[in-house]
Amino acid sequence: MSVIRRGSDTSSEGTSVIQVTATDADDATYGNSAKVVYSILEGQPYFSVDPETGLIKTALPGMDREVKENYQVVIQAKDMAGQMGGLSGTTTVSITLSDVNDNPPRFTKTLYEFRVPESNEVGSSVGVIRAMDADIGQNAEMDYRIIGSDGPGMFDITTNRSTQDGIIVLRKPLDFERKRQYSLRVQVENSHINPRFYSMGPFRDEATIKIVVEDVDEPPEFERASYVMEVKEDAAKNTVIGSVSASDPDDKNSLVRYSIDRRTDMDRVFNIHAGNGSVFILRELDREENAWHNISVIATEFNNPRQISRVPVYIRVLDVNDNAPTFATNYETFVCENAKANQRIQTISATDPDEPLAGHRFFFGLAQDAAGKANFSVRDNKDNTAGILTRRNSYSSLQKSVYHVPVVISDGEFPMQSSTNTLTIRVCTCDREGNMKLCNAEALTARAGLSTGALVAILLCVIILLMIVVLFAALRRQRKKEPLIISKEDVRDNVVSYNDEGGGEEDTQAFDIGTLRNPEAIEESKQRRDIVPETFYPPVRRPVLPPTRDNNGDVRDFINQRLQDNDSDPTAPPYDSLATYAYEGNGSVAESLSSLESVTTEGDQDYNYLSEWGPRFKKLADMYGGDDSDRDS
Template identity: 45%
Template sequence: MSPCSLLPVILGIPVFLPDSKTESIKNPRQSLLREKRGWTGHSFYVPEESNISYYYVGQIKSDLDDGSEFFQYRLLGDGAESTFVIDERTGEIYAIKKLDREEQSLYTLRAQVIDTITGRAVEPESEFVIRVTDINDNEPKFLDEPYEAMVPEMSPEGTFVIRVTASDADDPSTGNHARLLYSLLQGQPYFSIEPTTGIIRISSEMDRELQDEYLVLIQAKDMLGQPGALSGTTSVLIKLSDVNDNKPIFKETFYRLTVSELAPIGTYIGKITAYDNDIGENAEMEYSVEDDSQTFGIVTNNETQEGLVQLKKKVDYELQNHYRIIARVRNPHVSEKLRIYHTEAAKAIIKVLVNDEDEPPVFLLSYYIFEIFEESPLGSAVGMVSAIDPDAKKSPIGYSVTDTRRFSIDDNGTIITAHPLDRELSAWYNFTISATEKYNMQQISTVPVYVRILDINDHAPEFPEHYEPYVCENADTGQIIQVISAVDKDKSEEVHHFYYNLSVEDTNSSFIIMNNLDNTASIVTSKSGFNLQEEPVFYLRILISDNGVPSLTGTCTLTIYVCDCDGNDDNQACDNKGFIKSLAFKTQVAIASLIGMMLIFGLVFLIFVLKQRRKQSLFPEKGEDYRENIFRYDDEGGGEEDTDAFDIVELRSRTFLRQPRARKVPSEDIRSLYRQSLQVGPESALFRKFILEKLHEANTDPCAPPFDSLQTYAFEGMGSLAGSLSSLESAGSEQDENFDYLNELGPRFQRLACLFGPAMPTNQ
């Protein structure tokens, strides 16, 4: 092939060989059956943004094309007919509109050669590419706008602030269209930017208190800033965060405040203010006060950051009418590296003036304690309180007391007794004294007063309980029957000591007392053997002395019962029996007393009826003297026939109860109770003597009543529980008298007669 034949290939123009052309002209139909020889022009370039309406792109040509009018080119594919067109005869391709590489940088098309006669393709389609070449038509654009950054104030040079980034839509492979350089248009001298990375850094220290934010302008240029380069700009808002580099400062260096002397503790009397150029936590303040008297303090209001001056101690105008204090303020949150900014706290002087007020009286003491002996005479001085007017006018003071029933107070403040005081009733008295200004009755103060009643020895010792000792009939000498103790209502400065002795009347008693030297004493028998029937009860008077000054002696009576003990002389058993017998005995006495009273009233009523029947009294001279002790009967005696009914001779013997008639007794307890009834009579020997004297008088008196009458005697015994008793008297000669009425009353009346008088004989 000659060089001339290679030129179309180099230029991209399809070339058809001459022999092919001649043959296709001679027989066009046969050309469709021939094999493809080839296409020329497979890739074309079109610059973007071309302003030519029909911009020539290039030409495609089939190697079968010999210039015959029977060949026609067609264009198919992306952008065919809308963006690109082809000349049907020549195969030249034109762009019919402006292209934008950033929208589409590559178009893939197909070309066909059509036989106009047959309408068929002469050969298969040929595919080719049209590329849109880039021009620098896009300026850089910044991403992530708007930009904001924050950096601490006073940051050192080179501190990183923020990084900005721009992009260029141009083809980075085409020259330097997308290669960018950054520069700072605004923000010097505090900031700088790295040209290739877009990193902004601090180039000079900044103070937030002078300026707290900066607006920095950044420019980005493509083509490395060469002539014809495009650029884009953005802004960065850089704020300075606060650091605690400023200490608080008082707005005023001198404050004047006032406080009333009546103001209570905790009162806020004023406020002081400081300011801090810092913000947030760095502007928080803490106040303190320099006050040696510790009278005032300052509390910080966390919301307003003000200092509230507070009263911590009561003030008194008369003692001190003004104060001078120094207030300090500081930041509580300061880091170590910022201590250099807070070496000395700010100070301010506060002068506090105390206002004079009309104050109530003031007692010299907050409370008073006095002592006085009990039983002191009325009007005795207890103690003295004193109050003064703290104001300059010194108003006179009047006093009053709440407990006016026991105490009173005079104008001098002397407390006086108004009622007898007894320590045993109350050892302390608490009341209140009021002091009132006479010039201003509204000014009143009170003070508590405590009065202690001192003891004097005004109570004799006594038994702490009721003792009921028992002694057995067969008790031996030296037997302890009771241990006694004593109590004293008085309060002794020392430990109580009691001394026990028998009364003078009981020194020859059947018992003695032995001090145990431990404030107790033992009652001990001084003889052996006791008789239940003769002396059932002993009354022992015991003298108990204390160790007070002067010493007091009390007399206490100890009742000792004689009891019938069992055979083994068990004292405990004796106590148990005695206790049961005592209960039975007391019950029996109560019942017998009630029945006896009923019978006496019945007998009195009967006598009254008999007196009405009998006009003359047998014993008129004794009627008024003996009253209820005289029983009068109008019955005529039975003469000698009555001698069996009553035998006066029995009265001459010792007092005893004859063996009653045989009757059925259901139990031993009843016999025991019957025997107990003998214990209430008077002493046997004394009563026997009394009866014998009366019998002698009756036998020798010629004016004695008739023998068939009932003689009554009144007798007061020594130590008898009944207190008095009576007896029936008659002449010594035998006489007949009917006492059937006694038999009619039955055994109960006989037992009652034993309780209230000597033993009454019964008919055998």
């Protein structure tokens, strides 16, 4: 059989490892047939076996796993008490020595050297060192630490647990110009130390690390992280308000040029001298507009313009008393007609955009030119407020409805500033308690909170609404008018509708049918397109004698004459039925020959008038002595 057994390195001689047992099927009570004896065939001189029990033990002291870790031991079991002729069997035992921490870690070299640029950031890795340990697993875990350095706090060392490497980390910024080399003394030791092996010596090792700092072209450095400057708001242009200073930290000590980042000063209020860093103003300042200005100054290496650095500059504008106090609000008050003398009607206060260190102190009074004839007085309350008082017992809105009181307000700063503010006081009718009952229109408007602009806006809205109503009514009225063409299918009644027979289908320019449909739409100034105006061809009118039975011979001449007149008249229509027989009148014996009577009130048209034409014409000719030849006329 094969058995795997772990031993322990550095075990002493005779240390038990494992016991093997062999069995024999012979009868143990009969002689030595079942008596087994154990012996070792392979594994000397490291191991031995007890002949009777089969217990395997170490035969040599101080076995070392780091020298040999695995062993193969062959054990033989033989009956007949091991005598000649006995039967035997063998088994193989695999023995592996387990590790103990009996080896210290050791650096691969005693001196390590690293080169690092001075521009390396804090927290970055400077270099990696490694120590070796013959043990394995937990016994090979180790810790690194710095036990000596000529730059305290500049570096630190940590352990990578997966690789057991020591990593040197930068803790402070490097500066080639200040220190170009560092020396460290580091130590490594096992994390888990077995006290049994202290006698073997220290389980640690030491090494020296040399760190060389390399020079890098660095941007200019300002003397301060930020600058604060102050200037009065009345300072003149080109006044210097302060300066900044920067230098090249490299050994070459390049010259530095200064400029202002215009993205922080887009209004170009400030400028800086390129050579010495003096900051001055380009335009007048106003503290009430901007009390602080935050700009950024740029320093650039003259030899390498790519090397630049910035510093913030905070400029505070100091206050100067350059603003006069004014009313705190737009006061508008009233006085009762039954007011008494020395009665307070209003309390006023003032405001000033300036900010004196000791606070504001305002003084109130009447303007000098109005003090002698004033109807009101101003009493300073000594607390930056004042009261407006009446100077007589009564006021009349009929005599004067509005008073304008000029109030002078001054401050107590140097130079003193003052302004004259007008207070509007309206005269109103009040009750006994002093509550306003009736006032003029302007006062009522003011009390109601409506300004002149608001009234104008309301009036404009009313006018616009009225215009919209009028326009809507006009549109509705226009929609109700009769259309020019009632129906496209109703064009057959042309003779009946426009009271004229027309000239047939060829007479397309004679009349505007739409106009004839709606006679109200006819324009008096519109002339017909198919006739010549009468002003160019005045009609020839001859005296007409009414026909009688005594002048029957003249009927023929009458009719012929009328036909000739109408044929030669350029203003006559291009047809002759209506123009020729329109003179019959209601008293004619022959009655009317016009076809217009065929139109009834119900709108039905009689088209049989053509069949009635012959008899009516014959009747007319007989009355006036005509013959059949006259009918052609």
